[in-house]
Amino acid sequence: xxxxxxxxxxxxxxxxxxxxxxxxxxxxxxxxxxxxxxxxxxxxxxxxxxxxxxxxxxxxxxxxxxxxxxxxxxxxxxxxxxxxxxxxxxxxxxxxxxxxxxxxxxxxxxxxxxxxxxxxxxxxxxxxxxxxxxxxxxxxxxxxxxxxxxxxxxxxxxxxxxxxxxxxxxxxxxxxxxxxxxxxx
Ligand code: HEC
Numbered sequence: 001x002x003x004x005x006x007x008x009x010x011x012x013x014x015x016x017x018x019x020x021x022x023x024x025x026x027x028x029x030x031x032x033x034x035x036x037x038x039x040x041x042x043x044x045x046x047x048x049x050x051x052x053x054x055x056x057x058x059x060x061x062x063x064x065x066x067x068x069x070x071x072x073x074x075x076x077x078x079x080x081x082x083x084x085x086x087x088x089x090x091x092x093x094x095x096x097x098x099x100x101x102x103x104x105x106x107x108x109x110x111x112x113x114x115x116x117x118x119x120x121x122x123x124x125x126x127x128x129x130x131x132x133x134x135x136x137x138x139x140x141x142x143x144x145x146x147x148x149x150x151x152x153x154x155x156x157x158x159x160x161x162x163x164x165x166x167x168x169x170x171x172x173x174x175x176x177x178x179x180x181x182x183x184x185x
Contacts (some may be wrong), residue, residue, distance in 0.1 A: 003110060084152035085165045089145040095172075095179025103169065104177050112177075115160065119184040127159060134181040144178045 042105040063097030115128035
């Protein structure tokens with residue numbers, strides 16, 4: 001009886017390690033009966049055990065689906081991602097370029113420098129295009145506003161965060177950032 005219980009716990013711990021890809025049916029009891037995967041002792045998976053994808057019943061195409069979920073608060077694969085929004089600029093831009101530069105560079109605000117080279121900015125990343133001469137490329141305020149608001153409306157698989165849709169920057173802050181980009185020549 002004791003051995004059976006131990007085996008049960010081990011099975012549940014393994015199910016937790018395998019992540020939520022195994023559908024809520026296995027994941028649900030695992031979360032109530034076993035500690036979260038990351039807190040379970042590493043020793044629960046026997047050395048030399050087959051990788052998750054090789055377990056019986058796992059579909060051959062599901063190799064990556066068996067990775068453990070990184071979120072403790074959202075069910076795996078069910079993160080509440082907001083739908084892309086194609087936002088139009090209302091009225092004249094009325095942005096303040098100097099304020100926009102501060103917002104764009106602030107690591108706790110736009111943090112555009114994480115991915116873009118920008119005029120006046122230091123330590124930029126290079127994942128996105130160089131924006132240091134954006135103002136001479138002839139893009140309209142409306143297109144630029146929409147892009148910063150939610151780039152996914154233009155490029156569905158973009159890396160760029162949807163600053164407006166996610167409420168990271170408000171309407172006026174985006175106007176200021178656009179004014180700064182347009183003033184970057
Ligand atoms: C995580 C990386 C990342 C961050 C942070 C980021 N961007 Fe981007 N951005 C990109 C990538 C990548 C592209 C290229 C187009 C695409 O993937 O959609 C891009 C494209 C753009 C474009 C279009 C450029 C063009 O030539 O059409 C603008 C404008 C822009 N970003 C502005 C910003 C601003 C302003 C911020 C900060 C408020 C910002 N980005 C933050 C990754 C990022």
